[in-house]
Amino acid sequence: MTATRVCALSELEQDTARRVEVEGVPIAVVLDSNGEVHAIGDTCTHGDISLSEGFVEGETLECWAHGSAFSLRTGRPLNLPAYEPVPVYVVQIDGDDVLIDPNLKKEV
Structure with a gap:
């Protein structure tokens, strides 16, 4: 597989998550306060809630429903x-261009 363009870097707002879908995989894309772009699974493992609707603080993305x-670095x-x-x-x-391959996960 190859990486797919999901958005323009200039379209990302700092400390805000953006939901994209690549090959049916929901992904939250975040431009953090240090200018680094992160991509993590968009579904909270606790309650099947979209993480991109949550809150970005530093290097974390908080689920709006249960906290x-x-x-953003490890997914933990x-x-x-x-x-x-x-x-x-x-x-x-x-x-x-921001490119993501949903089959290429970071090893953490």
């Missing part, structure tokens, strides 16, 4: 009630 925060939950991690995807930047 579990997930690391940092607090309960979630205890299962979400997948983390490799992000490629090509000029202004």
